[in-house]
Amino acid sequence: MKNYFTLERVTALVIVVSCLGFVDFAGYYGQELIAEIAILAIFAMSLDLLVGYTGLVSLGHAAFLGIGAYATGILTVHMGWNVASSMAAGVIMAGLIAAIIGAFVVRLGGIFFIMITLALSQMFYAYFLKNREFGGDDGMPGIPRLDLEMFGLDASDPAIFAVFTVIVAALVFVLLDLIMNSPFGRYLLAIHQNENRMRSLGAPIGLYKLAIFIVAGMVAGLAGSMQAQHMGFVSPDAMFWTVSGIVLIMVIVGGTGTLVGAVVGAAVVRMMSHELSSLTEYWMMYMGLFFIGIVLFAGDGIYGTLAKYWHRARDPKAPQDLAK
Amino acid sequence: MLKATSLNKSFGSLVVTDNVSLHVPAGGRHAVIGPNGAGKTTFFNLLTGEIKANSGQVVIDGQDISSASPDARARAGLGRSFQKNNLFMEMTVLENLATASAVAMQLGKIFWKSFQTFSAVRQAAEEIAGLVNLADVLKVPVKNLSYGHQRQLEVGLALATRPKVLMLDEPTSGMSPEETAVMLKLISSLPRTLTILIIEHDMEVVFGVTDRITVLDYGSVLVEGTVEEVRNSEIVRQRYLGEAIS
Amino acid sequence: MFTDPTFLFIQTLNGLQLAMLLFLLSVGLSVIFGLMNFINLAHGTLYMLGAYFGLWVYVNTGSFWVALALAPIGVMVVGMVFYVTLIKRLRTAPPLKQVLVTFGLIFVGLDAVRMSWGNLSKSIPTPDVFSQSVTIFGEIYPSYRLFIIGLGVAVFVILYFVLERTRIGSVIRAGVDDRDMVSCLGINVDLAFFGVFCIGCYLAGLSGAVAGAVFPVEPGMDMSILILTLIVVVVGGLGSLKGAVVGSLMIGMAETFGQVFLPQFASVTIYALMVVVLLVRPGGLFPTRAA
Ligand SMILES: Nc1ncnc2c1ncn2[C@@H]1O[C@H](COP(=O)(O)OP(=O)(O)OP(=O)(O)O)[C@@H](O)[C@H]1O
Ligand SMILES: [Mg+2]
Numbered sequence: 001m002k003n004y005f006t007l008e009r010v011t012a013l014v015i016v017v018s019c020l021g022f023v024d025f026a027g028y029y030g031q032e033l034i035a036e037i038a039i040l041a042i043f044a045m046s047l048d049l050l051v052g053y054t055g056l057v058s059l060g061h062a063a064f065l066g067i068g069a070y071a072t073g074i075l076t077v078h079m080g081w082n083v084a085s086s087m088a089a090g091v092i093m094a095g096l097i098a099a100i101i102g103a104f105v106v107r108l109g110g111i112f113f114i115m116i117t118l119a120l121s122q123m124f125y126a127y128f129l130k131n132r133e134f135g136g137d138d139g140m141p142g143i144p145r146l147d148l149e150m151f152g153l154d155a156s157d158p159a160i161f162a163v164f165t166v167i168v169a170a171l172v173f174v175l176l177d178l179i180m181n182s183p184f185g186r187y188l189l190a191i192h193q194n195e196n197r198m199r200s201l202g203a204p205i206g207l208y209k210l211a212i213f214i215v216a217g218m219v220a221g222l223a224g225s226m227q228a229q230h231m232g233f234v235s236p237d238a239m240f241w242t243v244s245g246i247v248l249i250m251v252i253v254g255g256t257g258t259l260v261g262a263v264v265g266a267a268v269v270r271m272m273s274h275e276l277s278s279l280t281e282y283w284m285m286y287m288g289l290f291f292i293g294i295v296l297f298a299g300d301g302i303y304g305t306l307a308k309y310w311h312r313a314r315d316p317k318a319p320q321d322l323a324k
Numbered sequence: 325m326l327k328a329t330s331l332n333k334s335f336g337s338l339v340v341t342d343n344v345s346l347h348v349p350a351g352g353r354h355a356v357i358g359p360n361g362a363g364k365t366t367f368f369n370l371l372t373g374e375i376k377a378n379s380g381q382v383v384i385d386g387q388d389i390s391s392a393s394p395d396a397r398a399r400a401g402l403g404r405s406f407q408k409n410n411l412f413m414e415m416t417v418l419e420n421l422a423t424a425s426a427v428a429m430q431l432g433k434i435f436w437k438s439f440q441t442f443s444a445v446r447q448a449a450e451e452i453a454g455l456v457n458l459a460d461v462l463k464v465p466v467k468n469l470s471y472g473h474q475r476q477l478e479v480g481l482a483l484a485t486r487p488k489v490l491m492l493d494e495p496t497s498g499m500s501p502e503e504t505a506v507m508l509k510l511i512s513s514l515p516r517t518l519t520i521l522i523i524e525h526d527m528e529v530v531f532g533v534t535d536r537i538t539v540l541d542y543g544s545v546l547v548e549g550t551v552e553e554v555r556n557s558e559i560v561r562q563r564y565l566g567e568a569i570s
Numbered sequence: 571m572f573t574d575p576t577f578l579f580i581q582t583l584n585g586l587q588l589a590m591l592l593f594l595l596s597v598g599l600s601v602i603f604g605l606m607n608f609i610n611l612a613h614g615t616l617y618m619l620g621a622y623f624g625l626w627v628y629v630n631t632g633s634f635w636v637a638l639a640l641a642p643i644g645v646m647v648v649g650m651v652f653y654v655t656l657i658k659r660l661r662t663a664p665p666l667k668q669v670l671v672t673f674g675l676i677f678v679g680l681d682a683v684r685m686s687w688g689n690l691s692k693s694i695p696t697p698d699v700f701s702q703s704v705t706i707f708g709e710i711y712p713s714y715r716l717f718i719i720g721l722g723v724a725v726f727v728i729l730y731f732v733l734e735r736t737r738i739g740s741v742i743r744a745g746v747d748d749r750d751m752v753s754c755l756g757i758n759v760d761l762a763f764f765g766v767f768c769i770g771c772y773l774a775g776l777s778g779a780v781a782g783a784v785f786p787v788e789p790g791m792d793m794s795i796l797i798l799t800l801i802v803v804v805v806g807g808l809g810s811l812k813g814a815v816v817g818s819l820m821i822g823m824a825e826t827f828g829q830v831f832l833p834q835f836a837s838v839t840i841y842a843l844m845v846v847v848l849l850v851r852p853g854g855l856f857p858t859r860a861a
Contacts, residue, residue: 057666108852111609111665115804116848122797123841130838183426183442184435190423193412200372200410201427201485202398208432241797245673252670282685288677292656295670 007307009177011260015267016170023162031158033274037267038165039226042172044250044262046219051248052256053180054212055192056106059114059244060121063101064094064217066239067124068224073143073234074134083146087225094221095214102213106206118241128236139235143228155229165226172219173259179215180259188212249291255301264303325350325519326402326489331370331380340366341377342544348489348519348536355530356523358540364523365407367540368493371521372404373397385488399430403487405478407494407523411466417477418462421449424484448484456480456510472503476510483514490514492522496529508532531555576707581830582823583706587715587784589822590722594777595795596802597729597814598770604809604858605742606661606763611672612652614796615679616771620645620778621787622687625694634697638779645775646768653767661763676792684789694782718780725773726815733811742766798825801840805847807854816855 019034026034043065050056071090075081081089105116129137145155146164153160179185187208191198199205228234237243246269254265272290276283298305326348333341340363348354356364369375371382373394381390382397389397398404412420425448426432426439439445453459456476461469466477479495495511496504504526511533514520524530530537530551537554539546547557554560599613624641628634652675660668700714733739741762785791802821806813821840828839847855 051666057669059669104849104852111603111607111808112804112852114609114665114669115800119797119801119804119841119844123838123845126837126841130833178438179435181438181440182435183431183437183439184433186423186426186439187432190412190415193414194410196374197406197410197412197481198423198427199395200374200398200404200406201424201481202395202430203427203432204393204395242676242793249670249673252666282681284677285681285685288674288681291674291677292671295667295674296656296659299667 007310008258008260011303012170012173012177012263015260015263016166016173019166020163023159023166026159026162028158031162033270034162035158035165035230037270038162038169039223039230040247040250040266040270041169041263042226043220043223044247044254044266045169045172045176045259046216046223047247048251048256048259048262049176049180049188049212049216049219051251052258052261053185053192054188054209055195056209056213057110057114057248058117058216059241059248060117060119061216061220061247062239062241062243063121063124064098064220065224065227065243066128066234066236067094067097068221069228069234069238070128070134070140070224071221072225072228073140076144077140077142083144083229087146087222087229090225091218091221094224095218098214098217099210102210102217106209106213118244121239121244122241125236125239125241128239135235137236139233139237141233143232143234145229145232161230165230168222168226169263172222173263176219176259184208184211251301253291253294253301255304255307258303258307261301261303265301268302325352325385326371326521327381327383328371329381329383331367331382332378333366333370333375334378340543341370342542344380344538344540344543344545346538346545346548348521350519351517352536353520353534354522355534355537356521356540357525357530357537358546362540363543364540365493366543368404368491368521368523371397371491372402398485398487401488402491403482403485403489404491405482405493405495407497409471409474409478411474411477411481413467414465416463416465417453417458417469417473418446418449420466420477421452421458421480421484422446424481425449425452428485452480452484455483455514457506472499472506475499475503475507479507479510487518489519489521492520492524494523494525496524496526504529576709579707580709580711581826583711583715583719585823585826586722586819587718587822588826589818590719591777591781591795592798592802592822593722593814593818594725594773594780595799596806596818597725597811598773599799600803600806600809600814601742601811602767602770603803605766608657608661609665609668609672610657611669611796612675612679613770613774613799614792615676616645616649616774617778617781617795618679618683618789618792619648620775621694621782621791622683622778623775624779624782625687625692625787628694634694634783637694638776641779642772642775645778646772649768649771649774650764653764657767676796679792680789687789689789691786691788693785693787694779696783714783718784721776721780725776729811738762738765798840801844803854805844805854807856807858809858810854810856813854813856813858 023031023034047058047061050058068090071093072083072086075086075089076083101120105113108116128134134140145161148155148160148164155161155164187198187203191205191208195205224238227238250265250269251262252265253269254263255261273283273287276286294301300308328344328346331341331344344367346354356367358364366375370377373392381388383389384401387400389400392400412423415423422445425445429445431442431445450459453462456479458473458476458480461473466474469477475495479492482490482492496507499507508529522534534551536550538548539554539560547554547560549557595613595617599610603609620641623644624637627637627640631637656671660671696714700712700717702713703710704713704716733743798821802814802817805820806817820843824840824843825837828837832839851857
């Protein structure tokens with residue numbers, strides 16, 4: 001008996017449908033917010049592949065977001081490529097760079113991995129900060145959006161673009177859900193739980209970590225490309241290390257190890273900072289305290305905690321009782 | 325089937341493995357015994373590559389794996405269990421065995437099909453579960469399993485990789501007499517064609533399931549021979565076995 | 571100009587000065603990590619607090635020296651509060667948790683500083699003793715910068731003496747090598763950790779107070795220095811005093827000369843340096859335990 005309607009998939013479907021339904025009433029700011037959240041959700045899901053599924057805590061994931069964004073910007077603005085191919089190129093570029101970086105970071109564990117991903121991402125930040133050709137610290141304006149005319153749609157309409165981003169996010173979810181439920185995904189889960197045992201069973205750990213590092217880099221690159229199109233602009237700030245920190249927080253707030261958790265985290269954190277920043281100038285302090293509270297007291301995150309209660313309610317004789 | 329030649333290892337100035345050699349023919353049942361800290365587990369780690377030897381050679385089934393990585397050695401046919409339980413604690417028994425079976429079938433490259441659809445994996449996992457007496461607890465998360473059952477799963481994971489040589493590191497350690505009896509029966513019931521290398525303190529188990537014994541002491545081989553030879557060896561009696569066999 | 575020995579000498583002094591500030595920061599971060607396996611991303615925040623506390627004391631007393639004496643103690647007290655409320659319970663937590671909580675603290679610290687002192691860039695004036703510049707090889711050089719170098723060397727000498735020659739020092743070194751062993755020695759591990767943590771905070775505060783007279787005191791000054799410090803620690807090897815010294819010197823020099831000779835690449839030089847070191851030695855130059 002296979003269960004296709006897992007809690008996670010149903011939740012994802014509900015989120016997508018309600019976003020699409022909401023676009024119509026949302027107005028300009030709501031539509032912009034939906035697009036922004038959808039893009040962040042893609043970004044957060046990509047990081048969760050590393051943090052939640054494989055146990056690789058990266059504090060430099062924004063580098064790939066930035067690479068996707070800059071690739072799209074440079075190719076469209078400077079080289080005159082069309083947006084679709086520059087998007088693909090951004091994804092591939094992010095994947096290539098992830099392959100190079102991953103080749104020597106995946107063998108590192110714990111704190112070393114965290115620090116080195118952080119430092120490497122700052123290297124890209126420093127490069128784009130000083131590179132006048134690509135705008136330096138002023139960034140690079142004038143990035144066009146994907147041409148949706150063949151569907152008879154105008155991507156510059158915020159409602160259309162919001163729908164477009166939600167659909168892309170949904171497709172990313174479906175793809176990653178497929179991957180993480182495959183034997184490959186099972187290997188990653190097992191590596192997360194017990195890397196040594198997995199190795200002694202005969203799995204080449206490094207290769208699998210590298211593979212998921214590349215996938216995560218590519219998906220982050222896609223998010224970056226979408227972000228560049230959304231804002232029409234990219235600057236080195238997109239890859240500053242705090243961006244990596246905040247997306248990590250999103251993943252934690254939503255709950256690691258589930259794609260929907262990352263989506264929920266992206267939405268909650270983005271909306272909270274939106275609301276808080278309109279209330280007080282010192283909203284970052286409250287965000288910081290909120291993060292700390294979640295990390296200390298709700299380790300499973302929002303979706304993780306809710307899912308736990310849901311499963312417990314559905315199946316009251318929880319595993320403990322089966323022990324004998 | 326498994327041949328180790330002149331393995332050496334020291335940690336700093338501490339020599340833990342001193343010129344140890346060993347040969348187990350196909351279908352052989354070989355025990356490694358010795359007092360605590362003799363270097364038995366280290367010797368296993370040198371064979372599986374979890375620790376790199378300073379020198380020496382390891383050959384399995386004619387294939388030289390002396391410089392291969394631990395996972396490559398596992399794929400070459402070395403399957404091991406650990407002295408300290410080393411399981412996937414957040415998974416159920418079935419998921420543990422299915423994962424190990426998937427690794428044995430090298431399915432990891434497949435990313436486009438649901439893991440649940442691989443019925444061969446499930447079958448293999450259930451078969452191993454039957455072999456190690458865990459068929460009744462398939463759906464139980466490992467962390468809720470009794471210690472004895474966890475030890476059985478430890479052996480099950482090693483078996484699930486379909487090894488040419490099964491290496492068991494003290495499979496009965498920490499078990500009650502009843503649990504030990506179950507484990508002894510389990511090991512005896514494994515197919516006779518399987519080559520087994522076992523570290524064990526319980527002499528009943530050693531004499532019950534093996535035909536040759538290597539005695540390690542301070543990292544070097546004290547005696548090597550058939551069960552009878554070792555049982556009658558004066559030096560082993562003095563140094564190690566004591567009253568265990570009197 | 572680039573081959574002019576005087577110019578190179580002056581740049582070397584600048585590099586040394588930055589290296590000493592980095593050393594004061596990284597030694598605390600690194601030894602705390604080595605001893606407690608705790609990584610504190612808010613270490614840069616302590617540095618920023620040191621600068622602001624120094625500024626505050628200076629404004630109220632008019633004395634640079636009082637500021638220099640009190641600011642690090644103030645930072646240490648803040649550190650103590652965090653130790654008792656948060657860090658103690660995080661010590662055995664996985665690195666992810668430590669990183670996230672201390673990352674959250676960065677934001678809290680940043681806004682706390684903005685609330686108290688505003689967004690504008692300020693500075694601490696150098697004391698009168700250092701108002702004169704000295705002339706080195708015919709070049710004018712601010713004497714305060716020489717003071718920073720001297721201070722860094724002094725701290726190093728003291729730390730070296732304490733770590734190598736005293737009982738407390740041998741306990742700390744033993745703890746870095748093998749954390750479990752310290753508890754076997756019958757030593758109050760919690761107290762030793764607490765002590766080391768306080769000293770790490772003190773040095774971070776000292777570094778900030780000293781830096782307040784050369785660099786602008788502003789919200790965000792924590793970020794740039796934090797990254798440099800983390801790189802020092804990664805390059806030098808987590809948990810190693812020697813690593814902190816050598817790493818600080820390398821990064822201080824690479825950053826200074828990088829700005830001069832390769833301005834278009836600027837900070838990229840230090841990252842490149844880090845990548846090269848890590849390619850050759852994944853655990854840093856002086857690894858204390860396997861990476
Ligand atoms: N990584 C290591 N570093 C330093 N010494 C080690 C290391 N691993 C093992 N040793 C030492 O090597 C010696 C042999 O250890 P080993 O675990 O191989 O013994 P053993 O025969 O399996 O003992 P037991 O019966 O207790 O399982 C011991 O003295 C141990 O302290
Ligand atoms: Mg052992």
